[in-house]
Amino acid sequence: MLLDYFIFGLITILMPGAQCEETEVFAEAGSQAELPCKCNPSSPFIPSIVWSKANKGTVWRKQKSGLQYWGSSWSSKGTHRVQCPHNQFERGNFNLQINNVMAEDGGIYSCMVENGGKWAVNVVILRIIEVSVSSSVSVWGNDVSISCKVTPWPYEASVHWMLNNSPFVPKTENASNNDTTKSIVREKATARLAGNWTCVVDYKGKEGRASAALTVKGIIHPSEDNTQVYAALASTVTLPCVFSPGLIPSNLVWEKLKPEFLFKPGPSRLPSSFSQSSPSSQRPFDKSATLKEVGFEDEGRYRCSGTIEGQRLTRNMQLVVAKIDILSKKTGSVTLTCQLTDTSKVTDYEWVHVIYDLNGTQSVRSIQKGNTLSISKASEENQGEWTCRFYGKEGILGNVTYHIQTMSHLSGPKSSGGSHNTAGVVGLSFLLLVLLLILAQMYKNHQRRKRIFQYPALETIVHTVSNEREERNRVKK
Incomplete structure (x- = not known):
């Protein structure tokens, strides 16, 4: 690396009027990298441009005549992996674009622009970041490692990890605190590690990122x-x-x-x-x-x-398990309580009175808070379902329902069907009274006859007198 700097420094010395600038560029492996090269145009004519890489020779160059040349390693079967858009030349923008960058593309590049006999030199250090996972699909409990590789590695750079766009804090800190150690995460595969891993590298005010996905099965x-x-x-x-x-x-x-x-x-x-x-x-x-x-x-x-x-x-x-207990059954009232076998995650209770019309449409008549509910009267207006809903920090946990019809006999006004029963009882009572009167009259007649049969001689006299009277009446006729 020091030799490369020496070479480009030597270029700036040997070229008269040369101006040199150095830039750091980070790019994720597989993406497009753009290497900056901007010069203030001192002539209306298109300059001569040469892009080269240390120890690799020419990447791309263009002569003043307009002819372009590509290095052998940057062109394959008529397809060029690098390009320098001409529509930006008039603005003094001679940026080089490299498609589908690889780790071996990392290194030192130089952009030399000659215009009016003066040279402008831009030095660009391209660093390729690549995140790799030991196994992109890991089974729960197996060892897994996620590593971040930067080519060339920027010494004195800071490295940290993001998991699903949130900072990742390892459960166990590494014994060594150097940046190379921080670039590797070793953990047991759990659902906590599943998602998108991003390595963030900060160096000289520049930031580079690269990501990889980890799927944990189990x-x-x-x-x-x-x-x-x-x-x-x-x-x-x-x-x-x-x-x-x-x-x-x-x-x-x-x-x-x-x-x-x-x-x-x-x-x-x-x-x-x-x-x-x-x-x-x-x-x-x-x-x-x-x-x-x-x-x-x-x-x-x-x-x-x-x-x-x-x-x-x-x-x-x-x-x-949740259930509803009846705490008390006083005259005209009932108290219900929502009971759970474990309330450690419960933060709130809510009672909802659910009513259904003839069409089966559900409606909520009233809502009360707390795990205990007191109903003053179990009347017709309170019929339906009383549901106790219990909530946790993240929303509703569950519910349990009690049907009010099961306690309608406790209190409340009589239903309309009770009037028909009353009329039937009155009619039956009247009929029984008539039968009792008839029986009483029959009993009275029976007693009268019984008293007469106690005097047989009197009965004979009465009978004889009656016969004689009938005989006289017959003779007179």
Whole structure:
């Protein structure tokens, strides 16, 4: 490098009236690099221009006659990788454009412009930045390294990394703090490392960038351990365990972890309603499980694990069960509370009264905050669904619903159907009263006859008198 500077310095000395400027240019490998060369035109005529590279000879030159020449390494089968746009010459712009730059293109270039017997020399140092990944597609848990290479390397330059447009901070600092060490990142492949890596190099007020993508395959859903899954009591819930597309794990195992094992949780018996296959997906990389009729005792931690390329991948998750409890049943009122088996991620509660009309259209009548809801009267106006929604820092976590019809017998005015029942009771009571009167009259007649049959002689006399009276009446006639 020092020899190259010496050569270009010698050129400026030997050329009368030569003026020399030095510029740093960074370019990402595979992109187009533009090397600046600007001179104040001292003549209306097109000057002679020579672009060359140290130890490589001429890159491109143009004579005053207009003839152009390309170096052998810059032209192949009539295709030129370098060009100097003529439409900028009148403005004194003689920039050189290099397409699809490579690491070997890095180095020192000179632009010499001769006009009116005077030479202007511009020295440009082109540095090619290239980011490479040990494996662009890495399996979760494997070693991965991302390196940043600059040709030629700028000593005393500062290097830092960006991951997905955010500064990247390694979990473990390197023992050496030099820039060469900083240009390499070595980590275990996790979802945290997936995305676009950008190496940023700062040197003498200039900044260069180059990027490369890293894809990490493994369990993509849930993306992190100890993700909480929320389910309402007696509902059906899916425990997610989705691998990257194309990965089909072997030796897949689902386990429920005992809560007493804090550091090394041991397996426990899975719930009876647990199903290791998810009916919602037929994809071979989706190994989610389902729980039907979730019970309060089903809460806790679950683990899904499978083997990919000899690497055992696991993902832990926590099932949180929600239910609505009736705290009190006073006359004309009821109090509901929204209860969860784990409230560590819950920041707010919201009660929503959902009503459906005859067309099935849903509407919200009222909203209340807090995990406890008191309803003054379980009347017709309070019928419908009362849904408790619970929220975390990133939005809604889940909900659980209670149907008000199940407690309509507690209090409230009678429905319109009650009037028909009342009329029926009144009519039946009147009929029973008439029957009682008839029975009372029949009983009274029966008692009268019973008293007469107690005096048979009197009955004979009465009968004889009655017969004689009838006989007289017959003789008179």
